[in-house]
Amino acid sequence: MDQIVxxxxxRKAIRxxxxxxxxxxxxxGDQTMLNPDWRFEQIRGQRSSLDEQTRARxxxxxCRSPG
Incomplete structure (x- = not known):
């Protein structure tokens, strides 16, 4: 974890x-994957936000996706 929140x-961000x-x-093929919607990609890039709630999300x- 590279952010401090x-x-x-x-806890609120996870929920x-x-x-x-x-x-x-x-x-x-034989694999079934659970994928999030567009909101995950949108929020991933906001790691340097000044808002603690946005940084936590x-x-x-x-943490959910490796990329």
């Missing part, structure tokens, strides 16, 4: 990202 902000984002399944989104 409060425990409360991180927000996994309850407000829509998820969908894709199949590639960005941290959650970046």
């Amino acid at each position: 409060s425990v409360d902000a991180a 927000a990202m996994f309850s407000r984002c829509h998820w969908f399944l894709t199949e590639d 960005s941290l959650v989104a970046r």
Whole structure:
């Protein structure tokens, strides 16, 4: 984890990202993958925001996907 956010902000970010984002399944051959909607990609790039809530959500989104 490369961001510093409060425990409360991180807890709220996890709840927000996994309850407000829509998820969908894709199949590639014999693999089924759970994919987030566009909100994850949008929030991932906001890691240097001045708002702690936005930084926490960005941290959650970046922890979820490796890229």
